[in-house]
Amino acid sequence: MHDCIIIGSGPAGLTAAIYLARYHLDIALIDNGSSRAALIPCTHNHAGYPGGINGRDLLERMYTQAKSFGVSRQTATVTAIEPVGDTFIVRMGDAVAEARTVLLATGVVNHRPKMDDALHDRALEQGALRYCPVCDGYEVTDKRVGVIGTGDHGMREAMFLRGFTQDVTLIAPDAEHMLDESCAKALDDAGVERVDGPCGGYAIEDGGLAFDTAHGRMVFDSVYPALGSTIRSELALAAGARGTDEGCLVTDEHQRTTLPGLFAAGDVVKGLDQISHAMGQAGVAATTIRNELNTRHPLRR
Template identity: 75%
Template sequence: METDDCIIIGAGPAGLTAAIYLARFHLSIRLFDCGSSRAATIPCTHNHAGYPDGIAGKDLLALMLAQAERYGARREAVEVTALARDGDDFGVRTDHGEWRARTVLLATGVVNHRPDMDAALHDRALAAGLLRYCPICDGYEVTDKRVGVVGTGDHGMREALFLRGYTRDVTLVSPAAVHDLDDACARALDAAGIARVEGPCGGFAIEDGRLALDTAAGRMAFDSVYPALGSRIRSELAVAAGARATAEGCLEVDDHQRTSIPGLFAAGDVVKGLDQISHAMGEAGVAATTIRNTLADRAPLRR
């Protein structure tokens, strides 16, 4: 069986950046992509440097893939099901066969927890900017608009406070019947003038150009709604192989993106960080360079 220099698992901004670097290092790599990059769901990002008019997530990924392929990167449309050390190398099992690699980079990202709404409606609302998941990315677009945050507790409070920097009209809606807010959270919300409404929320629909939902206070409609419901870190492959992770599931890495397993690297949202494209790309550049140097320590890399 052929042994690649590196297998990259995940083809979002982190995985594709690493593919560009590693291919340009003249290394043999494979890029495994199950087609579920969170970046692909971004209707238009305006804070990615170099695109003053913004760029859709799918368009950005397509450009990055084309750049990686120009230098010889190979994308495989497969889903990885298991990962394990095999001597000094790794065995990578997929739904279409097995491969070996000297190193592996995990760039699998996270999955947002969604509000309880129809999938087709979710996608329409997301495309229209009525539903948003990242106030760091697109808070500017809701400046002085009516914004709802579906969430509670410390996480919901912090997201509502962050959005208060863009608009005075912010309402925190509990996803369940009652809010789970301690006194400190309640005081912080009150001091910022953020309304609190009990749930459960449901009955989502697009009405008169807004996203409407049912609450304990009646039906409400917002220019944009932010679900602050957390996410699932897609680190299961590495954890099953023995890599250390936080209680939330974020993989622990050093300053060079090395996990606790020699030869296994991680970059992007699967690592605790900012959940930003630019940050993921930076981590991927560090990881790819370290991978190249790690391989050079094992055997000289010469043309």
């Protein structure tokens, strides 16, 4: 019987593992190897790294730190979380683990443009394809930027990026744009160009990402897909926790979900999808877990 099972070893999961291990708790860290942070070519928003740091390098450093306090990571995909009294059964296919508490740090998965994986990864590594304007809008200052999206979400992403460069184009992913009058006016007032889709024929050309549109072939220094994401909250929702309409988990100020004993931190929770925010939530969750377990029976007897 573990004190806590952490599902996901991105920045939130690893931060929680460090905290809980240093609280002398018995924890299990389970991960399927798909942290979104691993896709970051170089983050400059993470304090303490003046030259920036690669996402995989950051995760490896965090895991090395966790290992120094006795944390080991199990590679597996969790298929179910089942509350049983005041404990939980965590299923990984035929394997089973038990814990007094569970912390879900499973994050989200970005919806990608329709391109092959090799091209996608190459474009991402070169900065021709980017997913987070909050993270790296600074890097596209005064460059030619394309945003693949439409509707309110596409408009808001294009308008956010307009704060970094005057050259922003919003391209509909499939056919004509779906923009109401207020969205169209906001884009027009900001000088954001609008181009209909569909988008296709992606390739790296002239140091940027090129693709076909209804207005011909276009090349951008960087392209941001504004296609939404899948929030990996299904395990908690199936167990009975409450989510928002978008699928984010609802938590209180201590990162408790509506299911007692189940906690959540990071991008799976509604909030700013940033490493710093995820780590802060994880610290709060881990400390609350420690204090709640201590009320059940004193720790370090």
